[in-house]
Amino acid sequence: MYYYIVNPAAGRGQLKNVQDKLRARLIELGIGGEWARTTSPGEAAKMAQAAAAKGHTTIVAVGGDDTVNEVINGLGTAENVAVGIIPLGSTNRLSSQLGITSWQQACVLLAARRLTPYSLIAAGQKFFLSTLTLGFETELDKQVDTSPTNLRGRASQLKTAFTQARSYESLHAKIMVDDDISIEADIFSLSIANQKFLNPLADNRLIVTMSDHPGRSLRTAGHVWQLLRDRGRAGEDTATTRFLARRVVIETTPASSIMVDGKVASRTPIAIRLTDRRIRFITEKVGSEFREAVGPRVN
């Protein structure tokens, strides 16, 4: 049976606008399941843990990235559990990276139950799924509101971010890779992601990308624009250093905030490793496009 962990506060309460339609659609698809609403931060993790212990094999996070992260961390070492997402949060990067862009599409995917296993990444004591960033990208996330997507909003974001980028002081980083290779560099931003998120056909590996200061004005603007536009992706094209690893230990001078899956989570120094712990996510098929069916359904 499907077990839905619902965060009613996610997305500034947008659930209440769609919940009747959502539940009706899930029932129509034959996956009505059991609903549980969170009442405080951290509760989704406890609910996920309890649901897995009771034997639920499909647990669905209804909310944004925070809700999904809580569910992931709550599942711990639970096996034989598939995780689904219905994206109704303020930030839905994780679902977006899994190819899920609307609650309507999510319902269809939940019914199709196509599973893709992803290894969890441990950062200190917490698990995360997709991306860790530090440096300019983290400071940008903390200080620039990226929710407006109209032209005026984008122009304002770009202006603020560009000014920040020009004055941002690089971090001096020492990185130990796989206990074997040491790297030292001045970095403008660094991100660590599971490469499987960038390419679903690739293996689960950490892909570390680092860039030094963009320097010239046009390049800075281009770099900043890409960060604002493609918030769900690690910096691919603008990285000057990139490598694969299973474990990295990062020290920076000065110490820096670290953002994990879109939320400030810790500070350097930190050890990050790819774990053997895999969670099976209900995902979209690679290369497919979702189109909501029009007209009566034929079963």
Place this chain on the structure above:
Amino acid sequence: MARRDDMLGVSGAETVIGGGVTVKGNLASEGDIMIDGSLTGNVTTTADVTIGNNGVVKGNITALGVTIAGSVKGNISADGEANVRETGQVHGDISASTLAISSGGIFVGTSSVKDHGMTKETGAN
């Protein structure tokens, strides 16, 4: 910052060490490796290695194809082509199926040709 043309246009490598980055340790990969920073250690891959204009490697390189536009102090073993570009410097031995040295490129060492698994010495440079 290393620009893409400094990196000889190779931007799709699995491992990229950018300018200004210092690495100590042995790099091993199954994909292309591009180095435009400084590496002390060996480089091993079944694909290609490119040492950019600003790249400095102190160690041995083992790869399919090797292109050097920077500096290498160590031996190079290429199952395919070894190519020392006009800005490249190699102090060490090169063993490859084919060897190309552009005008301006510097090679101090012994070269040998790999031919169907047999190695034939061709002389010192």
